[in-house]
Amino acid sequence: MGEAEREPIPAWSLPADAVDSIALPGRWPERVTREWAFGDSQGEGVAVCILDSGIERGHPLVGEVDRAVAIEVGEDDETVVTEDEEGDLCGHGTACAGIVRALAPNSSLVSVRVLGAGYTGSGPVLLAGLRWAIEQGFDVINMSLSTTKQQFAGLLHELADSAYFKRTVLVASAHNMPVESYPWRFSSVISVGSHEGADPFAYYYNPEPPVEFFARGVGIDVAWLDGGELRVTGNSFATPHISGICALILGAHPELTAFQLKNVLYLTATNVGGLDE
Amino acid sequence: MSEDRFRAAVAAGVAGSEESYAELLRSIVQVARAIFSAKGSSIWLLDEQADELVVEAVAREEDRGLLGMRMPSGQGIAGWVLTTRQPIVIEDVQSDPRHAKDVAERTGYVPKGLMAVPVLHEERALGVLQVLDRQTTFSLGEMDLLGMFANQAAIALDLLVRARTAKSVLEGADADVAAAARLAAALDGLEGKRRDSALALMQALEDLLK
Numbered sequence: 001m002g003e004a005e006r007e008p009i010p011a012w013s014l015p016a017d018a019v020d021s022i023a024l025p026g027r028w029p030e031r032v033t034r035e036w037a038f039g040d041s042q043g044e045g046v047a048v049c050i051l052d053s054g055i056e057r058g059h060p061l062v063g064e065v066d067r068a069v070a071i072e073v074g075e076d077d078e079t080v081v082t083e084d085e086e087g088d089l090c091g092h093g094t095a096c097a098g099i100v101r102a103l104a105p106n107s108s109l110v111s112v113r114v115l116g117a118g119y120t121g122s123g124p125v126l127l128a129g130l131r132w133a134i135e136q137g138f139d140v141i142n143m144s145l146s147t148t149k150q151q152f153a154g155l156l157h158e159l160a161d162s163a164y165f166k167r168t169v170l171v172a173s174a175h176n177m178p179v180e181s182y183p184w185r186f187s188s189v190i191s192v193g194s195h196e197g198a199d200p201f202a203y204y205y206n207p208e209p210p211v212e213f214f215a216r217g218v219g220i221d222v223a224w225l226d227g228g229e230l231r232v233t234g235n236s237f238a239t240p241h242i243s244g245i246c247a248l249i250l251g252a253h254p255e256l257t258a259f260q261l262k263n264v265l266y267l268t269a270t271n272v273g274g275l276d277e
Numbered sequence: 278m279s280e281d282r283f284r285a286a287v288a289a290g291v292a293g294s295e296e297s298y299a300e301l302l303r304s305i306v307q308v309a310r311a312i313f314s315a316k317g318s319s320i321w322l323l324d325e326q327a328d329e330l331v332v333e334a335v336a337r338e339e340d341r342g343l344l345g346m347r348m349p350s351g352q353g354i355a356g357w358v359l360t361t362r363q364p365i366v367i368e369d370v371q372s373d374p375r376h377a378k379d380v381a382e383r384t385g386y387v388p389k390g391l392m393a394v395p396v397l398h399e400e401r402a403l404g405v406l407q408v409l410d411r412q413t414t415f416s417l418g419e420m421d422l423l424g425m426f427a428n429q430a431a432i433a434l435d436l437l438v439r440a441r442t443a444k445s446v447l448e449g450a451d452a453d454v455a456a457a458a459r460l461a462a463a464l465d466g467l468e469g470k471r472r473d474s475a476l477a478l479m480q481a482l483e484d485l486l487k
Contacts, residue, residue, distance in 0.1 A: 033301055089352050092365070115356065118349065119351060144363060196416065233420070
């Protein structure tokens with residue numbers, strides 16, 4: 001068998017003669033700096049999915065949205081994916097989209113609306129939305145949400161793991177309330193809490209997980225409904241900061257796996273190596 | 278409903294405590310209002326059957342007219358908080374024209390600032406706690422404090438819902454469960470040998486239903 005026709009290497013073992021075939025596409029520098037990690041990247045070519053309340057069309061702080069779908073509960077309680085004509089039912093999804101846009105202006109945005117089916121439909125709708133987003137192969141999925149329903153935890157975990165291995169990074173809001181919630185607790189996602197600082201590029205690694213990173217989440221001016229702006233606070237706004245930074249890193253290094261991306265985030269975190277350049 | 282919850286619900290109803298729990302909820306929003314030096318505070322309960330949020334407690338006497346007000350559970354800021362289980366703080370609600378108009382139409386009062394946190398009990402989202410127009414400067418510590426109030430509200434709200442379930446059972450609104458309640462009452466009235474026989478029969482029924 002010629003070199004070009006060689007079968008892909010087996011997934012679970014690495015024969016000695018195949019070592020060269022898994023050489024990384026680019027060499028990592030001795031020291032990973034923010035300059036190397038994203039430099040002047042604008043998030044070009046990176047698709048960021050906002051799994052939320054929808055995104056308002058034509059908001060000046062959001063700009064173009066490549067596609068917007070809504071997950072709804074159809075007949076027989078099945079979830080269906082439809083093109084979303086409603087826009088944003090709350091303002092929150094627009095806010096998240098605006099934060100990503102501000103950090104990674106050339107990334108492409110896709111809205112998956114999982115709000116609107118009412119509370120009772122929210123669990124299946126969330127799962128269906130996440131499954132659809134993972135199937136589309138988006139690079140980053142912003143999840144400023146969580147569920148406390150045990151019955152969804154297993155499925156969410158499977159979805160999170162499948163995303164992780166498919167180079168789709170899930171960025172999820174941590175929850176500082178005294179209940180168990182998901183998916184932010186899974187190690188295959190990047191979980192985000194808030195710090196009180198004002199710098200959108202200040203992000204910290206937390207050596208005491210389960211929350212892995214802290215980003216700007218207090219007193220942020222964000223895009224809101226009807227072309228407006230609001231000042232808001234919450235972990236749900238810290239999350240799109242990390243999504244935006246992930247988009248910048250993937251814009252500069254599209255080959256990174258979710259594992260490598262998390263490493264780059266760690267190495268460039270403000271309290272690790274991010275300020276020391 | 279699980280047996281434990283059913284038992285607890287009946288026990289709560291027997292104690293006739295629905296009013297006490299409602300009072301406890303009111304007290305929680307009053308304390309929340311005082312701690313944050315806020316203009317108002319309210320608790321919205323999720324009505325799962327109607328899939329709506331209903332105002333269940335308000336801190337100010339003059340807001341009592343809002344009690345019982347309803348809105349869809351999946352829309353607006355409260356709907357987002359309930360569905361996503363995420364707290365949110367908004368500093369200038371008036372810049373959200375749609376929300377402001379909506380709230381003004383319902384309540385006649387548009388707050389400037391708003392804190393909203395989900396009320397969670399175990400894995401269930403029971404409702405949303407809101408604090409309007411606080412005077413304190415926001416810090417992340419305040420968010421934690423709000424979460425603690427929400428936790429307290431969750432316990433009270435859970436008890437209130439159980440008490441209502443028990444009450445509806447006792448009033449015969451739930452025919453199936455009411456039959457069991459009538460049996461229990463009849464059993465309670467028996468004495469001597471008849472009671473022993475009835476207990477044996479109930480035991481057999483219980484074994485059968487296991």
